Amino acid sequence: MAGNDGEAGMTLVVKTVTRLTVGLIFLYGVYIVLNGHLSPGGGFAGGVIIALSFMNLFLAFGGKRAFEIIKKDAVTALESVGAVLFLGIALLGFADGGFFNNFLPQGRLFSLISGGAIPLSNIAICIKVGAGLFGVFLALVSFRGSEREGK
Amino acid sequence: MMNAWLPYVLCILLFSVGVYAVLGKKNLIRIILGIVIAEYAVNLFLILLCWKKGGEAPILQPGAVEQVMVDPLPQALVLTSIVIGLATTAFLVAIAMRLHERYGTYDITRIRELRG
Amino acid sequence: MIELYILMALMIVGALAAVEMRNLLSAVIAVGVVGLGLSIIFLLLKAPDIALTQLVVEIVAVIILIRATLTLKDSGEWLGSRPLGSLLGALFAALTVWVGIVAFKSLPAFGEPLMLVSRRYLENSATDTGAANIVAAIILDYRAYDTLGEATVLFTAVVGVLTVMRRKGVKEHGGK
Numbered sequence: 001m002a003g004n005d006g007e008a009g010m011t012l013v014v015k016t017v018t019r020l021t022v023g024l025i026f027l028y029g030v031y032i033v034l035n036g037h038l039s040p041g042g043g044f045a046g047g048v049i050i051a052l053s054f055m056n057l058f059l060a061f062g063g064k065r066a067f068e069i070i071k072k073d074a075v076t077a078l079e080s081v082g083a084v085l086f087l088g089i090a091l092l093g094f095a096d097g098g099f100f101n102n103f104l105p106q107g108r109l110f111s112l113i114s115g116g117a118i119p120l121s122n123i124a125i126c127i128k129v130g131a132g133l134f135g136v137f138l139a140l141v142s143f144r145g146s147e148r149e150g151k
Numbered sequence: 152m153m154n155a156w157l158p159y160v161l162c163i164l165l166f167s168v169g170v171y172a173v174l175g176k177k178n179l180i181r182i183i184l185g186i187v188i189a190e191y192a193v194n195l196f197l198i199l200l201c202w203k204k205g206g207e208a209p210i211l212q213p214g215a216v217e218q219v220m221v222d223p224l225p226q227a228l229v230l231t232s233i234v235i236g237l238a239t240t241a242f243l244v245a246i247a248m249r250l251h252e253r254y255g256t257y258d259i260t261r262i263r264e265l266r267g
Numbered sequence: 268m269i270e271l272y273i274l275m276a277l278m279i280v281g282a283l284a285a286v287e288m289r290n291l292l293s294a295v296i297a298v299g300v301v302g303l304g305l306s307i308i309f310l311l312l313k314a315p316d317i318a319l320t321q322l323v324v325e326i327v328a329v330i331i332l333i334r335a336t337l338t339l340k341d342s343g344e345w346l347g348s349r350p351l352g353s354l355l356g357a358l359f360a361a362l363t364v365w366v367g368i369v370a371f372k373s374l375p376a377f378g379e380p381l382m383l384v385s386r387r388y389l390e391n392s393a394t395d396t397g398a399a400n401i402v403a404a405i406i407l408d409y410r411a412y413d414t415l416g417e418a419t420v421l422f423t424a425v426v427g428v429l430t431v432m433r434r435k436g437v438k439e440h441g442g443k
Contacts, residue, residue, distance in 0.1 A: 002314075015326045037400050038400060040208070042406070044231070045319045045320040048324055049323050054329070059330075083288065083422055087416055100408075110399050112341055122403070129330055129421065132238070133327060136238070136425055136429075137331070138336050141334055156271070156368075158377050160368060161276070163363060164279055164364060167361070168360070170356065171357060171359070172286040175349060176286065176348055181285075181286065195308065198308075198309060202377070208313040209389070212282050221380075223405055228413065230316055230402065231406065234421065235424075237328055239420075242424045244334070245428045246431055249431050256280060260349065
């Protein structure tokens with residue numbers, strides 16, 4: 001049925017475990033994004049992990065409570081912000097002579113601040129992918145069908 | 152000698168399972184599953200092409216010199232392709248759910264008339 | 268590389284189960300098995316970036332597909348195959364395998380890639396970009412246009428989903 005996708009949330013066990021672990025999942029996503037230029041990961045994987053932590057909250061605590069905090073318009077706006085950030089980093093490359101040129105100094109290899117604009121691009125990609133997929137998830141899960149029965 | 156192409160053959164067998172599901176099944180969700188399987192097979196094929204015997208992951212390690220590495224270029228392309236695949240799958244599911252709401256079924260032989 | 272062949276055989280079995288299983292929810296879970304096997308194969312083939320991405324993307328894909336199977340009470344029905352389409356599908360699948368096997372003769376053998384372009388990336392990425400992860404250096408520096416195209420496709424897909432799943436416009440149309 002259309003109404004069984006967790007309007008009131010799941011059981012107490014699921015809620016408690018979610019409350020304990022969701023912060024760790026979010027933190028892991030942030031770590032993956034910020035270390036994307038040194039170790040496996042990057043903006044794509046980290047963005048999906050951050051989106052998954054929000055999906056976990058949404059599924060465990062039910063749609064009604066989550067929608068009080070998260071608005072769908074805010075999520076789609078955040079996705080556009082990510083796209084604009086990525087394009088802005090690309091345009092800032094003109095400071096170095098061309099579109100997508102690496103305009104920042106490279107820094108020392110293997111240190112956290114290195115790679116020029118790559119960490120910034122990772123953050124932009126992370127915002128874009130995470131917000132986009134979470135927006136898709138919200139649209140699909142909260143779909144109840146348009147009320148056409150009384151036509 | 153046969154060993155050199157066996158992974159590719161297994162990969163295309165996986166792809167053909169997806170093709171069979173797309174062409175032969177009636178249920179719309181099952182067709183989407185077939186598309187997803189075919190997409191996995193293509194990603195796997197690209198990664199199989201870039202594996203090098205004795206190679207390491209393409210990440211520089213501090214202190215190591217002359218590392219033999221696998222080909223990083225297909226990995227970079229597949230990384231974007233996976234996320235695009237998820238987005239298109241979500242789009243297909245959205246269209247399928249809308250069709251289900253209109254027609255009350257996932258049966259593609261009964262989704263015939265163009266209305267609405 | 269015997270574990271690679273075992274995992275690929277497992278994936279083919281999982282894919283066949285996903286196609287032929289009667290219960291739609293079980294079919295979706297079988298596709299999840301295929302995706303997780305794919306993630307382990309990526310790890311075996313020294314592609315940790317993609318293994319991580321595939322793992323998390325698979326979870327989201329299974330969530331979305333399960334949402335589609337739960338949409339209404341009769342959606343789990345087994346609808347079977349089209350007899351003609353099934354025959355045609357088997358034919359095309361066999362044709363795909365045959366063309367593939369013919370085409371593989373011209374490919375480099377497994378384990379010996381050509382690496383004409385990427386040799387340069389491997390040698391120069393540390394001095395060009397300063398990033399230790401060469402895959403990140405490629406997707407965000409050497410080939411950032413590709414990532415920009417990916418971002419465009421993702422944006423289009425999100426806009427498409429939000430448009431298809433909208434509630435307001437359809438209601439007005441239906442009430443007319």
